[in-house]
Structure formats: structure tokens, C-alpha cells
Amino acid sequence: MEGSTKLKAACLVGWPAGHSRSPVIHKHWLKTLGVAGDYRIEAVPPEGFAAFIGSLQARGYVGANVTIPHKERALDLAHADARARAVGAANTLWLEGGVLRATNTDVEGFMGNLDASAPGWDRACGAALVLGAGGAARAVLFGLLERGVELIYLANRTRDRADAVAAQFGARVRPVDWREIESLLPRCHLLVNTTSLGMAGEPPLRLDLKGLPDNAVVAELVYVPLQTELLRAARARELRTADGLGMLMYQAVRGFTLWFGKQPEVTAKLRAVVEADLTTS
Ligand code: NAP
Numbered sequence: 393m394e395g396s397t398k399l400k401a402a403c404l405v406g407w408p409a410g411h412s413r414s415p416v417i418h419k420h421w422l423k424t425l426g427v428a429g430d431y432r433i434e435a436v437p438p439e440g441f442a443a444f445i446g447s448l449q450a451r452g453y454v455g456a457n458v459t460i461p462h463k464e465r466a467l468d469l470a471h472a473d474a475r476a477r478a479v480g481a482a483n484t485l486w487l488e489g490g491v492l493r494a495t496n497t498d499v500e501g502f503m504g505n506l507d508a509s510a511p512g513w514d515r516a517c518g519a520a521l522v523l524g525a526g527g528a529a530r531a532v533l534f535g536l537l538e539r540g541v542e543l544i545y546l547a548n549r550t551r552d553r554a555d556a557v558a559a560q561f562g563a564r565v566r567p568v569d570w571r572e573i574e575s576l577l578p579r580c581h582l583l584v585n586t587t588s589l590g591m592a593g594e595p596p597l598r599l600d601l602k603g604l605p606d607n608a609v610v611a612e613l614v615y616v617p618l619q620t621e622l623l624r625a626a627r628a629r630e631l632r633t634a635d636g637l638g639m640l641m642y643q644a645v646r647g648f649t650l651w652f653g654k655q656p657e658v659t660a661k662l663r664a665v666v667e668a669d670l671t672t673s
Pocket of ligand 1: 498501523524525526527528529548549550553586587588589591595613614615635636637639640641643
């Protein structure tokens with residue numbers, strides 16, 4: 393921090409925590425913005441999480457990201473905002489006057505990336521189709537509803553889970569069967585994959601996208617690999633796309649700002665740095 397010799401530090405708390413790209417993002421911003429700070433990885437098992445979070449300040453941290461399996465538990469251990477409570481998970485914690493606060497930045501990460509990747513996507517968005525009903529899906533639904541999308545079809549492999557999530561978010565979210573996906577495409581201007589299908593080690597998400605309108609946008613949350621089969625199919629149809637790495641970078645902005653006091657930008661240079669890290673590890 394300027395005018396102070398005290399180094400500010402934040403960390404990522406997870407179990408396991410070693411695979412995250414968050415350190416690459418935050419270290420890039422610390423360097424380019426000239427902030428004397430650090431971002432570390434803390435591997436903390438579930439049974440040690442509450443004690444760790446309770447001693448964040450004593451450990452010299454101004455805040456933290458939390459990841460699997462701690463995102464839900466973090467809600468109970470900090471003053472969570474409405475967004476984190478609606479999503480049912482917190483991923484960003486910060487100390488404010490000694491009080492530990494929590495939010496969920498996946499919402500703005502998804503929306504910020506969508507706005508940057510497909511400007512004006514919401515001008516003609518009659519309906520959206522969201523695939524998946526886990527934590528990431530709830531963040532996406534929260535963001536889309538807040539933006540005013542009138543109708544969101546929600547398809548999940550396990551239908552009961554889609555029903556439960558739709559009930560939580562209200563009548564604008566309509567649960568549908570997984571097998572209905574392709575028949576719904578002509579009505580949708582936005583298709584979002586929030587499932588883990590397409591991730592390295594998981595089966596690909598194979599959909600015939602020919603039914604989507606020509607001005608539809610396809611958003612992917614998976615970022616390992618960067619180019620999933622869904623994105624490849626969308627690009628082959630010359631549809632606009634928003635990828636998972638973009639979301640990851642945008643979701644990191646607020647944590648950095650809260651911890652280090654400077655608002656960083658998502659730039660082509662940052663993307664290149666993270667992409668290089670993804671391809672070398
Ligand atoms: P989660 O809560 O575990 O949910 C996983 C979802 O994937 C569930 O809807 C599950 O369906 C579905 N699924 C898993 N295997 C499937 C299969 N074989 N066929 C169909 N559906 C399947 O996980 P999450 O936290 O929501 O994360 C989901 C994805 O989003 C992950 O790939 C994660 O890396 C990514 N993500 C990316 C970002 C980013 O910044 N880019 C941020 C958050 C999450 P069931 O209910 O039927 O099991």
C-alpha cells in the first residue's frame with residue numbers, strides 16, 4: 393500500500409486448492425498496478441475451515457477467495473450479502489472494520505464477461521436456456537433475472553434439482569426436461585452451459601445448435617479446456633460466444649478492488665498470461 397510498509401495479502405482457501413488460476417490473475421494485477429501485496433494459496437480441509445476463517449486477520453490477510461468445498465460454509469461464517477445468500481454460496485470474503493463480509497462475484501463475472509464478449513446481447517433476448525442447476529447455475533440465473541431477462545428455461549440432467557432451483561428463483565425460471573433442449577433452441581437468444589460437461593476429464597456437451605437464431609449468443613463456464621466442443625459448435629455456426637476464462641477474470645475484479653484498493657481491468661494481456669499458464673500446466 394502507498395505510504396505504508398505493510399504488505400497487504402489475500403489468499404485462496406480450498407481443499408484441494410492447487411489447481412486455481414486465481415493467483416495468476418491477482419499477481420498479474422498486483423504487478424501491473426504497482427501494489428505491494430501478495431495472493432497466496434491456503435489448502436485448508438473442511439474441519440479446519442471455520443478456525444482458519446476466524447483467524448484471517450491474525451494471519452495477516454485482508455480477505456480471501458473461497459473455493460470447493462467451502463463456498464456454502466463461508467455463508468454462515470461471514471456477513472453475507474443478498475447476492476451470496478440468493479446464490480447459496482460465497483466466493484469472496486473481505487474484512488471491513490474488523491467485520492468479515494462475504495459476496496458471490498460469479499454473478500458479475502458471468503454478466504461482465506457476457507457484456508464484454510457480446511455487447512447488446514440483451515437487446516433482443518426474449519428467452520434464455522441455462523443448462524445445469526448447481527452453484528454456478530444459480531449465479532447465472534441471479535444475474536440474468538436482475539438484468540431483466542423475461543424467461544429462462546432451466547434444463548438439468550437431474551430434473552428434481554432444476555425444479556428446486558426454479559422454485560427458488562420464481563416464475564420467470566421454467567424447469568424443462570434435459571431431452572427438450574434442442575427443441576427449445578429456436579426460442580432462445582442465449583444458451584449457457586453451467587454444467588461440468590466439457591471439462592477436461594468429463595464427457596463433452598454435444599448439442600446440435602442449428603435451431604438457435606442467427607443472433608443468439610452461446611456462453612460457456614468451463615475454461616479447462618479453453619475451447620470446448622460447445623464453443624466450437626457455436627463458432628462453426630458463427631454465433632457470438634462468451635467463454636469460461638472471461639468469466640473467471642471478470643469475477644476476480646471485485647475481490648482485488650476490495651482487498652487492495654485499486655480497481656483492475658480485464659485486458660488482452662491478462663488473458664494471454666492466464667492462457668499461457670493454462671497451456672503450460
Ligand atoms: P455443481 O454445483 O457440482 O453442478 C454441476 C452441474 O453439472 C449439475 O447441474 C450437474 O447435473 C451437471 N452435470 C455433471 N455431470 C453431468 C453429466 N454427465 N451430464 C449432464 N449434466 C451433468 O458445479 P458448479 O459449481 O455449478 O460448477 C459447474 C461448472 O461451472 C464447472 O465446470 C465449473 O468449473 C464451472 N464454473 C466456472 C466458473 C468460471 O469462472 N468460469 C465459475 C464457477 C463455475 P446433476 O444435478 O444432474 O448432477
